[in-house]
Amino acid sequence: MNKKNKYAGKWFIIGIAAFVMAGICICFVVDREMQKLAAAKLYEQAAASEHVIGEDESESRSGKDPNQPDTGDKSSREKSTDQLTDRSKKQKDQEKSQQTDLSADLPVNIAEIQKEMPDVYGWIEIPGTKVNYPVVQREDDNLYYLDRTPEGSSNIEGSIFSEDYNRRDFTDPVTVLYGHNMKNGDMFGELHLYEDKSFFDANRDLYIYLKDRKLTYRIFAAVLFDNRHIMQSYDFSGEDSFLSFIREIMSIRNMRSNVDGDISILPTDKILTLSTCHGMGSDYRYLVLGVLQNN
Incomplete structure (x- = not known):
């Protein structure tokens, strides 16, 4: 009986130890996963923040209030750029025309x-x-x-x-x-x-x-x-x-x-x-x- 009780106590201790070790491993795995989730969330928040800051800086440089709604779409901005390009081209054409006209007014070339x-x-x-x-x-x-x-x-x-x-x-x-x-x-x-x-x-x-x-x-x-x-x-x-x-x-x-x-x-x-x-x-x-x- 004493021998049986001795072996039973030994296996009980081993079982307790194994249970404790398993619990520690589970906690470690869960903690690592929680850290990954937290890091991913922080990364998403940082990316979203950087995107907003980038837009605000761009709007600030262009003289636009970032708190005001954007009432212009891409096509209107492209149209505005085209108008500026056309205006610059017309101005250059006018200057060239004036020079040509001036030369044309001279009796000799x-x-x-x-x-x-x-x-x-x-x-x-x-x-x-x-x-x-x-x-x-x-x-x-x-x-x-x-x-x-x-x-x-x-x-x-x-x-x-x-x-x-x-x-x-x-x-x-x-x-x-x-x-x-x-x-x-x-x-x-x-x-x-x-x-x-x-x-x-x-x-x-x-x-x-x-x-x-x-x-x-x-x-x-x-x-x-x-x-x-x-x-x-x-x-x-x-x-x-x-x-x-x-x-x-x-x-x-x-x-x-x-x-x-x-x-x-x-x-x-x-x-x-x-x-x-x-x-x-x-x-x-x-x-x-x-x-x-x-x-």
Whole structure:
């Protein structure tokens, strides 16, 4: 009996231990599952929160109150975007049209001329004279067009040209254009018409045509001058030198010169000077000067 009771007590203890261990395992498994469920729920809540915050930030950046209902759908937003795109396209088309219209209003198309004569950058016209020619400038060779046409062919008449002391947009304080004094009046031959006072008074307009605009000058002086190289003799980057040149021109009084003493030239003005030879000899040049009226 004592032996049986001993074995029965032993198995009872083993059973209790097994039951306790099984309970512990079950609790552990249940706890892990509960943790997984809790983690999944937290993840869902965090994702939902992030989505809402993202929408709020987007609406805030666009200036929209996130608390207000969204009354616009996707199609309306796409329509608004299309309208902005169309408006931008129309504005660009209008600007392009304005540029085209401006070029169309010019009597010469410099861009087209440059396809055949790349050194042409402008065109000069003086109503009442034969002066109606392209204007050229040769890089690194100021004498190139002295005896060449704008096409580059040799010709004693040469071309109307500027030197590289001047920019090609006529924005320098003084721009000088050169042309031969041809006996038949070609090139700058007819500038000598300005020696006559009545002709000077009646023909004061001078035009320069560029790619995209027309420059209008008012002729204020036509004078017999010496043969100094104007761009090398005066420092037009300084106001004093500019005014000194203007005073010298305005003070000339002789039978071959005409000056409008009523016109005022300011230091900020842009002057176009046309230079050609004179029959009195190589020591002289005949200059016709105009002041820019429009920018």
